[in-house]
Amino acid sequence: KKLIIINGPNLNLLGKREPQIYGNLTFNEFFETIKEKYPQVLLEHFQSNIEGEIITKIQDVGFSYHGVILNAAAYTHTSVGIGDAVAAIETPVIEVHISNTFKREEFRHQSYVAPNAKGVIVGFGLQSYELAIQSFL
Ligand code: DQA
Numbered sequence: 001k002k003l004i005i006i007n008g009p010n011l012n013l014l015g016k017r018e019p020q021i022y023g024n025l026t027f028n029e030f031f032e033t034i035k036e037k038y039p040q041v042l043l044e045h046f047q048s049n050i051e052g053e054i055i056t057k058i059q060d061v062g063f064s065y066h067g068v069i070l071n072a073a074a075y076t077h078t079s080v081g082i083g084d085a086v087a088a089i090e091t092p093v094i095e096v097h098i099s100n101t102f103k104r105e106e107f108r109h110q111s112y113v114a115p116n117a118k119g120v121i122v123g124f125g126l127q128s129y130e131l132a133i134q135s136f137l
Contacts, residue, residue, distance in 0.1 A: 008073035062089025083112030092118040
């Protein structure tokens with residue numbers, strides 16, 4: 001199975017960004033362990049701080065991959081364009097968040113991705129990504 005994790009803005013700083021919220025592990029450290037754990041999955045990772053690049057990537061994978069695991073980060077709460085891209089593609093999308101966005105500020109309770117997602121996994125730390133992978137197996 002071919003899956004891709006798409007990470008949005010500031011997630012390149014995982015490990016040093018607000019570790020009390022997002023943990024001490026870098027995404028690459030986590031990604032290496034997860035690839036070893038699920039050798040049967042062709043797992044890719046893409047990160048961008050740029051809204052349009054995320055939209056282009058969703059379009060590029062959205063008619064051929066088995067699944068997209070999308071943490072659009074702050075764009076989750078603002079981007080009609082990313083929401084529309086998720087609606088436009090055929091590949092199912094799981095929205096994930098590391099932190100429990102519902103336990104945080106009101107503006108994080110809104111998602112433009114969720115109405116078009118297959119499901120949403122929120123608040124399990126980096127394990128949110130792993131649970132999303134398992135949902136595709
Ligand atoms: C996040 C939650 C968002 O509200 C925030 O803007 C992020 C990370 C998470 O994974 O917890 O950048 O998507």
